[in-house]
Amino acid sequence: MQHGGGVRERGIQQKVKAWVLHGVDQLRFEDMEKAVPKAGEALVSVRAAGVCGSDIPRIYRTGTHKFPLIPGHEFSGEVAALGEGADSRWLGERVGIFPLIPCGKCGPCRKRQYEMCRDYSYLGSRRDGGFAEYVTVPQWNLILLPKQVSFEEAAMLEPMAVAVHAMKRGLGGRMGEDKKTAAVCGLGTIGLLLLMFLKEAGVEKVFVMGNKDFQRNAARKLGVGERDYCDIRKEYGPSWLMERTQGQGVDIFFECVGKNETCSLAVDAAAAGGSVVLAGNPCSNMLFEKDVYWKILRNQLHVTGTWNSSFSHEAEDDWNYSLTRLAGKRIDPAGIISHRYSLDQLHRGLEIMRDKTEDYGKVMIV
Ligand SMILES: [Zn+2]
Ligand SMILES: [Zn+2]
Structure with a gap:
């Protein structure tokens, strides 16, 4: 009352x-x-x-x-x-x-x-x-x-804002620029949302890597072609990605799993001067093999972490960014x-x- x-x-x-x-x-x-x-x-x-x-x-x-x-x-x-x-x-x-x-x-x-x-x-x-x-x-x-x-x-705003935060960490000042290639490895909620937001932001090509049939179907419904989906249970991720990018690697790799193998895959598959966004909560100690570590140096990779989301009651914070796109039915x-x-x-x-x-x-x- x-x-x-x-x-x-x-x-x-x-x-x-x-x-x-x-x-x-x-x-x-x-x-x-x-x-x-x-x-x-x-x-x-x-x-x-x-x-x-x-x-x-x-x-x-x-x-x-x-x-x-x-x-x-x-x-x-x-x-x-x-x-x-x-x-x-x-x-x-x-x-x-x-x-x-x-x-x-x-x-x-x-x-x-x-x-x-x-x-x-x-x-x-x-x-x-x-x-x-x-x-x-x-x-x-x-x-x-x-x-x-x-x-x-x-x-869903919370995981959406987390995905937006990761995306902005990866795109840096290059939001709205097209002709970028990205890969999302790990298609849990955050990975799938990231895929949606990357497409909505105009990223030209998004490759996705998952390990469940639900994820394959969800990616397909989001417009990912059969050739752009990698089932990492069956394929060796780095060669799969290299084949699809004419040996160049992707501009931005989003790691949304938190395992050694997928972090190595991220570094392996990033283009020279590319970015690796580490978004997956670690399952254990994270170690890099020497040749993988070398690639961070030689390819001058930008390796960045992302955590949670921004919320400051401003129009462009991650929550308002997500809410605007929800309200406009763009996501x-x-x-x-x-x-x-x-x-x-x-x-x-x-x-x-x-x-x-x-x-x-x-x-x-x-
Ligand atoms: Zn959560
Ligand atoms: Zn404080």
Whole structure:
């Protein structure tokens, strides 16, 4: 119940549902008291939440930064209540949510490069996230959704912005320049989104490398020809790419796997003076063989890392860039969603991703 002026929701404590992680591999669907937004915060009624690949180790192997904690960092919803001092115009609005809560004081924060904040909090790993009916988030983290963007699409904004960030790291100042060749290795959610954004940005040729039939089909639906898709289970990546680029290699190679072999492949297959963008979270120690390392030197490669996404409430930050393209129907991420479950069935989606019992793309909770 809303009180005029006082935008805080009051009344009897309501029980709401959430998936609470009590320890490694101890995720339980529970009733809990509905959170009350603190000053400057919004209570968001979650309407769609994506499961990220990183949620699997977080829930089953490494745990979150503290327990108990509600995971989930890719979500959207509707503002149901506001804490003191929050702008009442947000009430009832449909929103996307940037999950990183920066300190606002460190060096990167002062440059508005919040993704590199030295002392951040994070929805779904350091404080409660979106695998719940309700979640509290700082008002600063909200992004308003235009009406033509669905909740499900908005729950894809986080991985979209991550893909855009990687793309911009790779293209550098060459956005909008065509006649570039790129390769994307690893076609999970980020890789597929990167493929979409590269095409939308006008990159002339994008080769893609995957290892699942779902990925091959998804790439095909995105207009990738049979000759431009490499199944790395069957083909030796470097020769495959060299054959297709007349021995030149690609201008930009996006590594979205995080394994030694694919990092070596990236360096091997980059053109002289080309760029390698390392986007995959490492599975283990990363080592370069000597001849591969030599290629970084001799080919004068630009090797760069990419992390998270930019969110600064400016028109060209990665979130607004993604949202504009979603709203304009220039990017359609729906084809990446392979499974949909209701909140109480989240565990089924998690198990498919953990046990790899079937091919999957994005698992979405709606
Ligand atoms: Zn994620
Ligand atoms: Zn900071």
